Amino acid sequence: MNQLAAQRLDLRYGDRVVVQGLDLTLPGGAVTAIVGPNACGKSTLLRGLVRLLTPAAGTVTLDGSDIHRMPARALARRMGLLPQQPVTPESITVESLVRLGRYPHQRMLSPWSAADQAAVEEALARTGTDGLRDQPVDRLSGGQRQRAWIALALAQDTELLLLDEPTTFLDLRHQLEVLDLVSDLHAQAGRTVVMVLHDLGQAARYADHLVVLDGGRLAAAGPPAEVLTAELVERVFQVPCLVVPDPETGTPLVVPRARTRSAMPVR
Template identity: 75%
Template sequence: MLETRRLRLDYAGRRSSDAASAVVTDLDLALPGGAVTAIVGPNGCGKSTLLRGLARLLRPSAGSVLLDGADLHRLPSRELARRLGLLPQQPSAPEGITVEGLVRLGRHPHQGLFSPWTAADQQAVELALEQTGTTGLRDRPVDELSGGQRQRAWIALTLAQNTELLLLDEPTTFLDLRHQLEVLDLVTGLQRGSGRTVVMVLHDLGQAARYADHLVVLRDGRLAAAGPPATVLDADLVAEVFGVKCRVLPDPETGTPLVIPAARHGAHLVRRAATPDIHRPAGR
């Protein structure tokens, strides 16, 4: 289990006694093990900052982050790398590296300074390539891949790392809808098969509700709500946190909460829908 106690995080890890400078403030949070958690909230509310704190990329200015009861910042770096994997929002690969070369980097925490590459290491790489559908891309340079292919290659790296906990910062950023769904299907499908704990930052509330077992809703660096999507996500919460009037209905495909924003220009939309398309070519 990953949890925070009275956690406060400042920009760039700056330690300050001034609580007004904090991005994340007095956060008490318990993330369920063996489940998918989505962190959501408006822009600037501290989602990515929180994920960086959970990944030990930011040192708390107050409070603590605990992994199975142990202070994250007291764990040896190699031990932490064997237990926690991170996919940042815009990862960068060494120039010219192939997909297989990138995935092999995931085995680094499991090797000593002079340890040879073992059959177990190669088996972990092959399994990660197979699980992410990147086996056929293994010899392709990462910088020549499409956005969706590149994201799958990075996920393969984290799988080869073979950690019990996986953190992803906006894994669908810059992807079109099809590739967004492919990445989310991949991540959640792998979680269901392995029992890993997955924590990811998402922007789309419908996708978060559909794919996550647990939601964490942030507002101005503080916890606004946490729990199962069906329990947490309602019209009052969306209005309060995002400033959007809406209806929350069951998704006709999954039954999970679906946010339908209220039309802001309803009359204009009705007029456009009722106007015939005079530019449509004949016969179509």
């Protein structure tokens, strides 16, 4: 269940092709990290996987069904998206923001239900934002704001969660807090997670499955320990490096090779 797949997928903006001829299967019940150089198509691919971008060619399927043939509300009950830079409505509180996640479950003229409120309360509790419920979102720290947006996605109550660069603009501590939260959501609630990341070490540490894009095409996919090699990093990212076991987790850790320094002049 919750298996996303692309078949011969082309995605473009106007005449500019960003993703081309992509065949890809993302395993259900796993955490997948999508990595690659800047402008390689990572965010574009995510937009295509959630139907925010119509394919120029090819198909995207969820458990074998073409997502472009599914009703929008039904699809919103299956997958939730945290965009890269979500726009926060002015002066909205954390709880009011999270309540927006219940929209796909609402019916015309239906009152707010106990089940809706329970979903909001669970989302607030899981993300550690229940103590912030009355705070305006635009006054929160970056890490708190990101947790509030993840709470909105959780309140949507989907089994498939997609996050576009959830650690962008966060310092190291808040990056790890967000990634630990995502990991807990997968481990404790069984959610399938697909996220775009920049840091290769974090991707290898937190993901079960790694997808590497290069120039809009698939460079590699599979378990991080098999995919993340020094040869691949140099070929895709143009960075000579060593790949060694992370001393904490044993997962692959990319260590760039030091540049040769010219001798200092003798005075």
